[in-house]
Amino acid sequence: MSDVLLEAEGLHTFYGSSHILHGIDFHISRGETVGLMGRNGMGKTTLIRSMLGHVRPRHGRVAVRGKTMTAARPYLIARKGIAYVPEGRGIFPNLSVRENLIMGAKPGVDGRRDWTYQRVLDTFPRLGERLNNGGNQLSGGEQQMLTIGRALMTNPDLLILDEATEGLAPLIAKEIWYIIRQIRATGIATIVIDKNHAAVTSISDRNVILVKGKVAHEASSAELRANPDLLHKHLGVS
């Protein structure tokens, strides 16, 4: 079996008549951490949604674990061990914290049950104190923990985090980064999209920079740290 978990080849995606992705190649392998960077509107979230089946690409191919699954139904792709923490979190406000967690719980692709309800509560003790609260009664940080915990309950091999620290107070964001590191250390591959580039490169192995729907640059984290000009050029930050 191939070690590549998720792969895109020549992906073109449109929203109506706007051409968002212009032939993107992307891949992530088992255990890898990839930073996906780019300014707003460059196609990061669209790339993720195209690979996960939420948006149908017009051209190109998506493969999951080596098997072509272009525009497959999202639940089938998710069942291949891919968990998604979307921008804006997507918690179910009308379910309690406990229900949010156990609703989608399942063993991993190879039958593993590394992440149990108890382990998720141990990782996020704050959630344990609020099990019977509705999802909409949580603070932003708690909601983010809930979304990550809920994703882990599906025992994924790949976790995709889209703006997981957006809008959080610095201390809470720090806590989330700490948790992401812990998850990474367990061997789960991660795709991290975040505006805090220093934090991303501190955990990522490899980084893909998107500019106007194309891969403008691909670099190891060491390379990006050594050449701050690259970030400045493509992302407009120093």
Added chain:
Amino acid sequence: MDFSTFLIQLLNALQYGLLLFLVASGLTLVFGIMGIINLAHGSFYMMGAYMAFALTALSGNLLVAILVGIALSVLIGFLLEWALFSRLYKRDHLDQVLLTYGLILIFEELRSLLVGDDVHGVPIPELLSASIQLSETLSYPVYRLFMSAVCILLAIVMYWLIRHTRLGMMIRAGSSNREMVQALGINIDLIYRIVFGLGVTLAAFAGMLAAPVSSVYPGMGNQVLIICFVVVVIGGVGSVWGALVAALLIGLADTFGKVIAPDYAGLAVYVLMAAVLLWRPEGIFRRI
């Protein structure tokens, strides 16, 4: 009104309200979770009543008729969802109303072709045909008590299903974020099919249960449909618990309205609706 009369009216109100709940709960779920306005929902009630009539005539036993009828209803529900309703989720309300209104006409025509336009009765099973004597002149039929008991049992089962099972969590989650449910590896299309099938079956079952007391006649679904939309609006779209409370309120308003002010009885339900909406424009309960 003496106590026996009051008791009889109260039991009638409960029985009517509970039956309405069975029909309306499916309507509110399909509306609240899939966003579909299903005008043909009353047709499933009629379908159930006619199935009870036809199958009882064939088998000679209402219970057998109901069991076969339930199986047929599940099948019809799944088929309709697969063939027609699954195409409506992304359409606007006008398309939904057009298709489901068309379905009413088709179902009525089919009924006319298959069974004719006569009014029929369905015999009450012998086991349940007795009456309980309340006073020297007043008695209450056992079958109506049986109907209420079955409805209460089903309401409890539904509450348990929606509140305490994984399937129920998925159904509730599906009403708030369809995409995220799929991202967790759950086949939302299957969940929708189950909910729709459940709604059809509950409405048809209500029709079967009511057939022996209400008789079976053309257009019987349309009357129920209108009052069920009132239940959905009063209870809050998507709320099964709200549908139960609203259906019982309507049962009481309608039954006692007829006793207290017979000339204005038809108004009672709508006065109740107006009053509730003034108090709570989104209905009594908001969430599923």
